[in-house]
Amino acid sequence: MTDLVALSYGALRQKLLSKSVTVQDVVTQYVRRMAQTQPLNAFVTEYTDQALNQAAEADRRIQSGTARPLEGFPLAVKDNCCVEGMRTTASSKILENFIPPYTATVVKRLQDAGAIVLGKTNLDEFAMGSSTITSHFGPSINPWKIKGDTADLIPGGSSGGSSACVAGLSSLGALGTDTGGSIRQPAALCGVVGMKPTYGLCSRYGIIAFASSLDQAGPITRTVEDASLVLREMAGHDPKDSTSLVYTVPDYTKALGQSIKGMKVGIPKEYRPAGLNAEIAAWWDKTIQWMKDAGAEILDISLPHTKYALPAYYIIAPAEASSNLARYDGVRYGLRVPGGSLDDLYAKTRTEGFGDEVKRRILIGTYVLSSGKYEDYYLRAQRVRQRVTDDFTQAYKKVDVILAPTTANTAFKVGENITDPLAMYLQDVFTVSTNLAGLPAISVPVGLSNEGLPIGMQFIGPALQEERLFQFASVVEQAAQFKGIGQ
């Protein structure tokens, strides 16, 4: 039997429908691979028995000719997405033993479409981070290594476990969430595709909130086509989320392979600061050349408020987080450390339950919302957010998409950077603007650095232009012929 874990869903589905392999074969191989890649620490909790049972059910459906759009699709779910009966921790001690009695809408839709959940993946605690280092369960490990070096590298974050398992072939696809780059950045560092949809395209119901006005779930896959297939099933209006858009989700696969001839690609000068990693700059230029080769027109554009985006993000996101995380108080569920009084119980529970990064952001968020600071910080950040959004609106009057690097550098070693939170925050510099503006963006692997580490480029589109992003991403995918692990 060929190595089924290396196949895309498109290729796999043909084999499944022609009955040359079974879903049970597929899931069995993935379960084996999960065991082999245990050192990656990609999963917080594995649900392999349940997955095998569901595989049998999927095979019955295929036998009876009632296969659903994602029948037998092995899926990993970021551990901040609730799944009924499956432990959901947000990689935090405070939810270490939390088993939700409900399923996030995006997961439910994928399950209803036939996807099989293999397990829950590791993340930075409450998705606060860009490395998975802040996870209570320890960091995940990037399946890629520097050539000739055995040192463990971080997979990026916060959807580090999701990216690591997809890149490491221990899941076909994964759900991530992206608040400031948490899908795209780890996808780029792990050499996989990561799509952050338009804010409101995918329901947030059942997803443990970090920053409600920025959080958006999306797929992490090895191919652009798989991302388009997964997104199509998970997207769409949900009456249980007031911020969910009423929108008819198109068949994204139709955009794949469509010509981009005559379309305009914007290159924002603010994303090419002095001192940008030369290799990343070179791969950006190469990607621009692919665009030209495909007949697209390249335009230099400016997004003048880009430099204010990161500070604004680090006010808005912690502000919302400080309030969103108030519910973890030891009263109804999760960790409770008994105290002599109610305040004592809160203090002890939250001191023990939250890690340093989460505490840092709660403190920042509480500060910027406090009386006398609200106007100077929170409201000012909201005005910046509007300016950042306006920049994009202006740009899209001239161009169809914007092309920029996803990250400023390649994956770093476990243990680097951790001492300086500000250096870590700079990981988000190319990604946060998109979240502030609520726009869709997709990161695609374009090649390897000289050290042999993946580099990703992102396309940022106007709201609800996911189709266009898949169209451009598939052009790059064709041109790059990026070889992932096991390819």
Add this chain to the structure above:
Amino acid sequence: MINTLITTATGDWEVIIGLEVHTQVKSKTKLFSGAATSFAAEPNTKVSLVDAAMPGMLPVLNEVCLEQAVKTGLALNAQINLYSVFDRKNYFYADLPQGYQISQFYHPIVGEGYLDIDLADETTKRVRIERIHLEQDAGKSIHDVHPDKSLIDLNRCGTALMEIVTKPDMRSADEAMDFVKKLRLILRYLGSSDANMDEGSLRADVNVSVHRPGTPFGTRAEIKNVNSIRFIGQAIDYEVNRQITLLESGGAIDQETRLFDASTVTTRSMRSKEDAPDYRYFPDPDLLPVMLTQDYVNEIKGGLPELPGQKRARFMKDYGLSLYDATVLVSDMETPLYYEAVVTHLAKKDGAKMASNWVSGELFALLKEHNLSIVDSPIGPQQLAGLLNLIGEGQISGRTAKDVLEDMWQSGKEASVIVSEKGLVQMSDAGELEGIIDKVLGDNPQMVEQYRSGKDKLFGFFVGQVMKVTGGKANPQMTNDILKKKL
């Protein structure tokens, strides 16, 4: 103008009162969750995942509550804000699962309006409304059931409240109580709240200060959570006394929050202004701003029921009632319905004034005696009209009618049946009455002599004698007329 100044040995004091009335919005379900609203249900049986603030749960606005707030605003002659926003009020408490209350701080749904209250001298006084906003109620902490644990009941958690805030326009406890009474009546007429203080669905925070007339307002104390109209009056009286005594003895008023203790009829300090929590209000990112159209508001306006003030004016105009009588009739929901049903069944429309006297006089007395509300009256409006028609036709006297009413109450029989069974029909035959009167006068020649020589008071004696002979059935008007003629 009623003098509301308080005069002590040192001079006059003016009392300034403002109210924040919290009233439960009438709705089958809570403000942001599908859970049923409840009173006296088993603890923690009316709690949804949203109410319990489970991870990943999101609020969805209940539009019925919105409509109720708009109705209330319109009834209070207030500005309806077409743009309003829900904010989070952040604080920790065991019965506040989210760690924040969703409220409207910066942009409430209803702006400025007013309510005119009636003063004892039949003038009115305008109390301005500052704003009305919607917010969630918290759950209930129960400290007195378990020796060393507090119990939490989340049934009430998430129930919709309206907070109706007045300007500091009231000048006495009476005015404040009258305001709440009138507000409560309007809420009930609207059906926007049951405004039932016993069930805790109406509570008020009372702001009280005193100052010398013609000088700036004094420092105010806020008395929290006063839950009956009587207590509002008592709390104000106590507080006014406390403040005046303190000021006259050279002390100063602290701006503070106080609690009213109903058992001792006193207020005591809860926290000072310095200890006031910083609620860190910010717009709830889980909810979109509420955008209403003027058409929507107009439609609600067109569907408003007749309000107490309008009904009273109509009763005065259509039925010739006095301000006092009409006020008594419209002071609850059911009496005006009953009254108008009586009027409908009157043979002569000029009996409406008499009907008002009978409803608020004899019938109310019976209801009070038997501790019944008017909807449970064994004498229905049609039956009462039957009795009044007998009076109107001269068949029975008012005095007899009172006995018949008692009989109707006991036996449930129609008035006409009782009158004919007991032979109570009034003697209205002029010839017959003349014969009886002649006999009475003939039997009392000395009295006749005295009367004719100027002792007018004896007229009553002759009426009494006629009634005695006829067993009270003589038509009183005819008796008077004939007696006068013959004497």
